[in-house]
Amino acid sequence: MAAPELVIEGRDITRDYTLRAGLFGTSRTIHAVKGVSFAVERGKTLAIVGESGCGKSTLARIITLIDPATSGTLLIEGKPVDIAHQRMTKALRATVQIVFQNPYGSLNPRQKVGDMLMESLILNTDAPAPERRERAMAMLTKVGLLPEHFNRYPHMFSGGQRQRIAIARALMLNPRLLVLDEPVSALDLSVQAQVLNLLRDLQDEFNLTYVFISHDLSVVRYLADEVMVMLSGEVVESGSRDALFSDPQHAYTRKLFAATPVTDVGAIRARLARRAAAPAAQ
Secondary structure (H helix, E strand, C coil): CCCCCEEEEEEEEEEEEEECCCCCCCCEEEEEEEEEEEEEECCCEEEEECCCCCCHHHHHHHHCCCCCCCEEEEEECCEEECCCCCCCCHHHHHHEEEECCCCCCCCCCCCCHHHHHHHHHHHHCCCCHHHHHHHHHHHHHHCCCCHHHHHCCHHHCCHHHHHHHHHHHHHCCCCCEEEEECCCCCCCHHHHHHHHHHHHHHHHHHCCEEEEEECCHHHHHHHCCEEEEEECCEEEEEEEHHHHHHCCCCHHHHHHHHHCCCCCHHHHHHHHHHHHHHHHHC
């Protein structure tokens, strides 16, 4: 049996920050990520969960090549990547993309949606203008929007539609890995279910690999294949979704599960289905 194909792997990743207290103050080091190791197979989803300040967003910035690791090894498709000591190529930038929590804050309010989607193609490809427009139009359709949305501005859309635009922009370069940093936490519950369904459909269609950052355990249970629990920059427990949810081993994991309000995504989907069926029955 062939070994699983790993899209992203981290080996003993650390990230330190040095803080200085005034001109003559003593500097101190904050250990934000402490020796974290992980691996994600192609087409799978790794969820990283934990309280605010546990280091999950810092780790997401390392995975998306925004910040370098202080030490350790990050491998993308089996090749070591160290942005502190190597030049970022267009191909490498295209491999990993990110969708942020706030869809409005991550979109340029002065830029039309179509221009926003085509921008990454202008910067990273040699595609001619007609092809760029065609690809942007096609991606709008993929995420459930319409061709007439091409020339509209972000403020003209709902929160769920804006997050669909953000997802479309992230997919324009055909990435192999998508980092989703709390992508539905700013949305209404009914809209959350729609966006989560979209993410699952896109993953199946494009064989995408996800790293999903979240504090919402119902969302994690719905979307993840593997779960990694972080506390104070360290991984305290990791394993398959089913194993972790059915029998958490670490005391912090049990505490986190007990303290987190859980909204049943399945119930949200059922409510939406009933609402959609109601007009047809009239």
